[in-house]
Amino acid sequence: MISSIAELISDRIGAMPAGERRAAQTLIANYPLIGLKTVAEFSAAAGVSSPTILRFVARLGFQNYPEFQSSLQDELAAQLQSPASRTLSPSSPGGGAVSPMLEATLDNMRETFRHLSDKQLADIVAKLADRRGKTFLIGGRFTDPLARYMAAHLAIIQPNVFHLAGQESVWRDRLIDMGKRDVLIIFDIRRYQDSLVRFAETAHQRGVQIVLFTDQWLSPIARFARHVIAGRTAVPSAWDSSAALFVVAETLIGAVTRQLEADSAKRIRELESLR
Amino acid sequence: MISSIAELISDRIGAMPAGERRAAQTLIANYPLIGLKTVAEFSAAAGVSSPTILRFVARLGFQNYPEFQSSLQDELAAQLQSPASRTLSPSSPGGGAVSPMLEATLDNMRETFRHLSDKQLADIVAKLADRRGKTFLIGGRFTDPLARYMAAHLAIIQPNVFHLAGQESVWRDRLIDMGKRDVLIIFDIRRYQDSLVRFAETAHQRGVQIVLFTDQWLSPIARFARHVIAGRTAVPSAWDSSAALFVVAETLIGAVTRQLEADSAKRIRELESLR
DNA sequence: CAAAATACGTAACATACGATACAGCGCTCC
DNA sequence: GGAGCGCTGTATCGTATGTTACGTATTTTG
Numbered sequence: 272m273i274s275s276i277a278e279l280i281s282d283r284i285g286a287m288p289a290g291e292r293r294a295a296q297t298l299i300a301n302y303p304l305i306g307l308k309t310v311a312e313f314s315a316a317a318g319v320s321s322p323t324i325l326r327f328v329a330r331l332g333f334q335n336y337p338e339f340q341s342s343l344q345d346e347l348a349a350q351l352q353s354p355a356s357r358t359l360s361p362s363s364p365g366g367g368a369v370s371p372m373l374e375a376t377l378d379n380m381r382e383t384f385r386h387l388s389d390k391q392l393a394d395i396v397a398k399l400a401d402r403r404g405k406t407f408l409i410g411g412r413f414t415d416p417l418a419r420y421m422a423a424h425l426a427i428i429q430p431n432v433f434h435l436a437g438q439e440s441v442w443r444d445r446l447i448d449m450g451k452r453d454v455l456i457i458f459d460i461r462r463y464q465d466s467l468v469r470f471a472e473t474a475h476q477r478g479v480q481i482v483l484f485t486d487q488w489l490s491p492i493a494r495f496a497r498h499v500i501a502g503r504t505a506v507p508s509a510w511d512s513s514a515a516l517f518v519v520a521e522t523l524i525g526a527v528t529r530q531l532e533a534d535s536a537k538r539i540r541e542l543e544s545l546r
Numbered sequence: 547m548i549s550s551i552a553e554l555i556s557d558r559i560g561a562m563p564a565g566e567r568r569a570a571q572t573l574i575a576n577y578p579l580i581g582l583k584t585v586a587e588f589s590a591a592a593g594v595s596s597p598t599i600l601r602f603v604a605r606l607g608f609q610n611y612p613e614f615q616s617s618l619q620d621e622l623a624a625q626l627q628s629p630a631s632r633t634l635s636p637s638s639p640g641g642g643a644v645s646p647m648l649e650a651t652l653d654n655m656r657e658t659f660r661h662l663s664d665k666q667l668a669d670i671v672a673k674l675a676d677r678r679g680k681t682f683l684i685g686g687r688f689t690d691p692l693a694r695y696m697a698a699h700l701a702i703i704q705p706n707v708f709h710l711a712g713q714e715s716v717w718r719d720r721l722i723d724m725g726k727r728d729v730l731i732i733f734d735i736r737r738y739q740d741s742l743v744r745f746a747e748t749a750h751q752r753g754v755q756i757v758l759f760t761d762q763w764l765s766p767i768a769r770f771a772r773h774v775i776a777g778r779t780a781v782p783s784a785w786d787s788s789a790a791l792f793v794v795a796e797t798l799i800g801a802v803t804r805q806l807e808a809d810s811a812k813r814i815r816e817l818e819s820l821r
Numbered sequence: 822c823a824a825a826a827t828a829c830g831t832a833a834c835a836t837a838c839g840a841t842a843c844a845g846c847g848c849t850c851c
Numbered sequence: 852g853g854a855g856c857g858c859t860g861t862a863t864c865g866t867a868t869g870t871t872a873c874g875t876a877t878t879t880t881g
Contacts, residue, residue: 288858304623307582310839320860325840336839337867347622348579372797373659377652384648386574388556413698416691423688424785487575494568494593501575508800509810510699518789522647525783535784563828585869595830600870611869612837827878834871841864849856 275346276339277302279331290319291327303343310336371507376514379503383515386501395482395498395523400530402429404452407479409435409442411467414458414513417484417520421456424524427542428535439466446470451478459483459490460504460511471495484516550621551614552577554606562605565594569602578618585611646782651789654778658790661776670757670773670798675805677704679727682754684710684717686742689733689788692759692795696731699799702817703810714741721745726753734758734765735779735786746770759791 277299284295297317298306305313314321325336333339399406406425410418415436422434435442449455455474459467468491471481475495483496486504493499502515528535552574559570572592573581580591589596600611608614674681681700685693690711697709710717724730730749734742743766746756750770758771761779768774777790803810 290859304619304626307619309837311837321839322841322861323859326859344579344582351579370659372800373655373793376793376796377655380648380652384645386552386577388553390553390556391559394560413695416695416698419694420688420691420788423691489572489575493571494564496571499571499575501571506796506800508796509803510796510799512796513695514789514793514796517792518648518651521651521781521783521785521787521789524785525647525781528784565829584867586867596869597831597871598829601828823881825878825880827876829874829876831874832872834869836869837866838868839864839866842862844859844861846859847857849854851852851854 276306276331276342283330287327287330290323291330293317293319294324294327303347306343307340375506376512379505379512379515380518383500383502383519387519391498391500392523392526395500396526396530398454398480398482398498399425399523399527400429402431402531404450404454405431405433405448406454406456407433407435407445407449408456408458409467409470410458411460411464413510414460414484414516417458417513417517418456420517421520421524425527428528428531428538443470443473446473446477449474449477449479451480453479454482455479456482457484457490457492457496458513458516459492460486460502460513460516461488463490463492468492484519486511551581551606551617558605562602565598566602566605568592568594569599578622581618582615650781651787654780654787654790655793658777658794662794666773666775667798667801670775671801671805673729673755673757673773674700674798674802675704677706677806679725679729680706680708680723681729681731682708682710682720682724683731683733684742684745685733686735686739688785689735689759689791692733692788692792693731695792696795696799700802703803703806703813718745718748721748721752724749724752724754726755728754729757730754731757732759732765732767732771733788733791734767735761735777735788735791736763738765738767743767759794761786 280295280299284292287295294313294317297313301316305316310321310324314324317324328336328339331339333342406429408418408422408425410416419434419436422432426432426434433445435445455471457467457471471483471492472495475481480498481492481496482498482500483490483492484500484502485493487501489499489501500516500519502513502519504511504513504515506512555570555574559567562570569588569592572588576591580588583591585596585599589599592599603611603614606614608617681704683693683697683700685691694709694711697707701707701709708720710720730746732742732746746758746767747770750756756767756771757773757775758765758767759775759777760768762776764774764776775791775794777788777794779786779788779790781787
């Protein structure tokens with residue numbers, strides 16, 4: 272079976288005329304980036320003419336040059352998204368149903384954080400730690416627990432943290448309490464829930480700043496969000512994984528706590544004494 | 547100093563209008579491949595118009611779209627040529643609060659699964675998939691969301707799954723419904739809650755099989771538990787991390803789903819039709 | 822509340838890109 | 852050594868792509 276274009280090339284390079292072979296060698300040597308450039312650049316790099324490049328990709332079985340480029344991009348996407356899985360998977364020979372799941376989850380986390388800059392997190396932390404407004408949290412069917420988890424922690428280190436739960440009509444009415452200074456943290460992954468989108472839209476119209484936790488395909492709520500955290504969710508399971516988002520949530524919780532160091536320490540002592 | 551376009555974006559995303567921010571977010575979420583496609587595809591993915599994409603790249607300082615794409619390609623080339631740079635880059639900026647947290651969490655997961663045998667997980671899966679009894683889930687102050695998360699999934703693929711929540715008196719009374727064939731999944735990490743321990747003890751006396759999710763120091767409930775999953779919780783934060791337990795939970799959910807493949811598929815179809 | 826400024830999308834435009842027809846050259850085989 | 856075939860490059864064409872101008876909607880400011 273042939274899985275990559277590189278293999279396809281080395282498979283057929285023997286049956287190619289000289290010019291196309293030069294094209295093939297140039298592509299292999301600069302794989303795959305030269306193939307993403309224009310035909311003109313590719314041909315210049317290979318030292319052949321444009322038509323030769325086109326004949327080359329045609330011989331590989333592609334209908335046209337864009338189709339060839341799309342294939343290269345898809346390949347690249349798969350490679351970028353699971354950098355470790357191909358190198359690490361042989362290391363765990365046991366092959367129970369466990370390790371693929373773990374490996375995929377670890378990859379997801381690395382990948383999620385790779386797309387997440389310190390700056391972006393710092394902005395969110397600053398917003399959450401700036402206590403002039405209220406913080407609301409809400410989640411979808413499977414992500415509501417994440418909202419709860421985050422709310423449980425944030426509520427300890429600062430006042431005015433509210434988790435929105437229960438029937439839609441209940442939390443929809445809470446919109447009346449939300450304004451410009453407030454922050455709304457929403458968790459929403461596929462399949463995105465209409466009720467949440469509507470809620471987010473209304474909140475946005477009221478000037479509420481929205482922090483969205485979603486998957487890599489971005490919930491439509493991203494449209495209204497001030498900050499978007501896109502977590503990877505793909506795992507070898509019938510379900511999507513929220514683990515990466517969970518870890519981001521924990522990271523934020525930790526960072527906000529550190530930010531509010533002085534205040535939160537006092538608050539925690541006070542809470543202790545209440546028991 | 548700004549070395550990558552991703553950093554450049556997160557640096558300026560705050561000063562962008564809504565549409566361009568949306569473009570920025572989709573690029574970060576699908577970095578960098580979406581930026582190598584055509585303006586039309588990029589704009590469609592971001593849900594904005596082509597000119598917005600062009601204004602976006604212009605704001606980043608590029609003269610035109612091709613120049614922007616070249617930059618992305620150069621970046622990609624550098625990244626592909628030294629695969630190690632990807633794993634090293636997060637550690638390079640001096641002490642962002644991010645990577646230590648992530649690294650610790652990843653370590654926790656690896657360590658947690660290292661102490662977890664396939665056999666042990668298989669036993670638990672078999673027990674959960676054996677549907678002659680009921681399944682109850684309950685958690686502590688911070689771990690209740692994990693119980694909810696697991697319950698939300700299990701309840702879809704099989705009947706008789708109950709999450710115990712609310713006031714102590716409420717779920718304590720549910721003990722009357724629990725018997726030998728039933729399973730009780732408890733989440734309990736430091737500081738262990740007395741109420742949970744008492745609950746577990748009573749359930750144990752009634753013959754309920756207990757599956758305990760706890761930390762490496764083991765909740766006292768371990769004494770009554772049939773299966774104990776000990777997750778690592780230490781991270782550089784004021785709080786303990788439940789991420790490792792979360793991943794174990796997701797793994798179990800996935801495994802049980804696979805086990806009940808036929809049944810659950812039918813159930814899910816039936817649920818879909820109810821909507 | 823009004824007015825200005827900013828931002829966004831629609832539509833027309835120009836360019837540059839990929840595709841193709843054709844001619845020249847070299848190679849092989851009779 | 853000559854005729855035929857195949858490979859390659861030049862030049863041209865059509866089109867898809869990036870670009871820009873302009874009108875409308877939205878937000879901000881006085």
